[in-house]
Structures are given as C-alpha cells and as structure tokens.
Amino acid sequence: MKRRDFLKSAGICTTLSLVDFYNIFPSDRQDNNRYEVPYYKKLTGGMVECLICPKRCKIVNQGRGYCLNKVNDNGFYYSLVYSRPCTINIDPIEKKPFYHFLPGSASYSLSTAGCNFGCRFCQNWQISQASPEELKGYYLSPTKVVEKVKEAKIPVIAFTYGEPIVFYEYMYDIAALARKQGIHNVMVSNGFINEEPLRELCQHLSAVKVDLKAFTDEFYQKYCNARLQPVLNTLLTLKKINIHFEIVVLIIPTLNDSPKEIRAMCEWIKNNLGDNIPVHFSRFNPMYKLTNLPMTPVKTLEDVYQIARESGLKFVYLGNIASHQAESTYCPSCQKILIKRVGYKVEANNIKDGKCPYCLADIYGVWYDKPR
Numbered sequence: 001m002k003r004r005d006f007l008k009s010a011g012i013c014t015t016l017s018l019v020d021f022y023n024i025f026p027s028d029r030q031d032n033n034r035y036e037v038p039y040y041k042k043l044t045g046g047m048v049e050c051l052i053c054p055k056r057c058k059i060v061n062q063g064r065g066y067c068l069n070k071v072n073d074n075g076f077y078y079s080l081v082y083s084r085p086c087t088i089n090i091d092p093i094e095k096k097p098f099y100h101f102l103p104g105s106a107s108y109s110l111s112t113a114g115c116n117f118g119c120r121f122c123q124n125w126q127i128s129q130a131s132p133e134e135l136k137g138y139y140l141s142p143t144k145v146v147e148k149v150k151e152a153k154i155p156v157i158a159f160t161y162g163e164p165i166v167f168y169e170y171m172y173d174i175a176a177l178a179r180k181q182g183i184h185n186v187m188v189s190n191g192f193i194n195e196e197p198l199r200e201l202c203q204h205l206s207a208v209k210v211d212l213k214a215f216t217d218e219f220y221q222k223y224c225n226a227r228l229q230p231v232l233n234t235l236l237t238l239k240k241i242n243i244h245f246e247i248v249v250l251i252i253p254t255l256n257d258s259p260k261e262i263r264a265m266c267e268w269i270k271n272n273l274g275d276n277i278p279v280h281f282s283r284f285n286p287m288y289k290l291t292n293l294p295m296t297p298v299k300t301l302e303d304v305y306q307i308a309r310e311s312g313l314k315f316v317y318l319g320n321i322a323s324h325q326a327e328s329t330y331c332p333s334c335q336k337i338l339i340k341r342v343g344y345k346v347e348a349n350n351i352k353d354g355k356c357p358y359c360l361a362d363i364y365g366v367w368y369d370k371p372r
C-alpha cells in the first residue's frame, strides 16, 4: 500500500505545505532551516533518488520520500527533521532492549517522526507513522543534545522509538560529536538501510539492536511494506564490522510464530551470525492495525524459547512478560545465573571482567566502559 494511503487510513493528514511547516517550528535556531542530506543522487527532470535505505525513493520536485521527512526542493534533497526530535526520555538500556551492553545504564533516548516501514502492528505508530508536521517537537541541535547528556552524566545516547534510519543525518552528527566526548551511541532499528551509510554510521556507534520482524519475505511485504533480505544483509554487515548487536523478534500469534519458521530463523542466526548473538522474543500487544489478534500466549513464547535453545543459540530472552525467568542471563557453560533481571531492572550482575565468576567462561557482550 502507498505510504499516503496508509497514513490517510490511519486518519493522519499529510497536506501541510513546506511554508506551513516552517511556520509551525520555532525559528530560534542557529543553523539553516533545512539540512541537505548526504546520501542522494540527482536524476533527470529535477528528480532525486534517496540512497539511505533500500526503498531508494525517487522523488519529484516538492515531493517527499516514503518516510515523509525529507523533501526534494528544486533538485536538492533536504531533511525536515534535523534537530527536531519529537520525543526525548531517559530510559534504562534494558528497555531498548540491550541485555549484553552496559547493563543497568541509563540511555538518553530520542526520536523524530517517521519510518521507512509501515508495520500494521507498530507499537510506536503515533511517532513512526506521522509526518513531521503532525507532531509537536523541540529544537535541539546535535551540540545541544551532547551538552545535555554530558551535563546529566548519562553514558549512552539511544536513537530509538521511531526509526532512526530516517533521521540518519541528525543521528550521525549527534553520534560523531558524542563519541568524541566519550559517550556511547546505540541505534534501535529495523535494519532496513543501505550498506554504505550503515558502515559510515557504525564508526560512531557502540551497539545496534535490530528488529527481525519475521523470517519470510511474504510477512515483510504484507505486514511491513518492506522486504526481508536487506535486513538480513544488515545483520551480516554488522557481523563483519564486528560491532555489538542484539536481535529482537516480536512474536505475533498465527503470523510469524510457526515452529518451522522460528527454527529456520534461529538456525540462520546461528550459522551466519554465531551462537553468541542475544535474541529477544517479545510478546505482541494488539495495537494500531492489528487489533484483531490476541496477546501472544506465554506458552507460545516458551515454546519459541525452547526451539531457539535447541537450535544452539546461547542467549535467548523473553520480553514484555512480567517476571519470567527467561528475562535473566545464564552462563551457557555452567548454567548459573549471571544477571538477574526483573522487568527492566537489573537486580544482580555477577559478571566479572566479561567472564562467568563460577566457571570463568567468556560471556559475549560489552560489560564495562572501555576507553575509546
């Protein structure tokens, strides 16, 4: 389905002109109104092609790409959300979720409007499926973000909630500045990005969380308006780059929960990415356009957990279910508990110097802040 039809059916207006848009946002900023994005190419007839993500939108003059937050203005391609986050919070890193990256850390979490997917089950659809005009925002330059994070002594900035790939330029500049100040940057993403911008960005990131929505292209096309293979390519690139990453799979009853599909997914992860990659299976809540399905039964999640463990994955978690033992980390070697979690709270962390304190097995992850 076309993006605009998608938004219209969700009751979201997409008709504000650029002039209206600039009137809505405050003008007390130091940089220019618009930010020319680095990844695009000019086509004939005043059109441009966006090169950030595999959608590679081709955009006519005054038109926008699928994610609605970039505009072609007379053959130049601009971001409309640079320095304009719509949501900012301080969250535990476990909420992203990262379970093997600086456990118990706070993360300064921000997002702008927009997404390059159109997931019918989106849990953040008010942000991800809106255009910049529909959301009241802030003006916060990359310099200001880093100043605030430093002042508050927060160790991590998380690009999250909506889809950071569609505010790539803003994320990139924050991450580059923050890294110089010794602050970590993590991206929470659907992984639908082209390889060149991904590699460029990863120079400034410490970790990436990728949502693997399902393991069939049919699901990606039907429920997300996207494709599976580019996401798998991103995972392979992250592995090659050797950056820390974790995977989240939202288990939706009847749509992506068949044992055959889960087994194929887990085997692919093990064979291509390694058995150490943490995989979080999370519970679906009826939301947005998928309200006709029930919450995922706990039994289904426990079956999925079992399949993942049988497939040889060492770190498997269940999420969005209160107080389950599969929220905690166990040593894959001696099975003793390493990190006890209750919800997003870390109750005990026994890992010492990246090792199990009982059998001294190395535990995959970033467990303490190394100088960069």
Ligand code: SF4
Pocket (backbone or CB within 6 Å): 050, 051, 052, 053, 054, 055, 056, 057, 064, 065, 066, 067, 068, 070, 115, 116, 165, 166
């Ligand atoms: S980032 Fe947005 S505009 Fe660019 S190709 Fe992807 S969906 Fe299209």
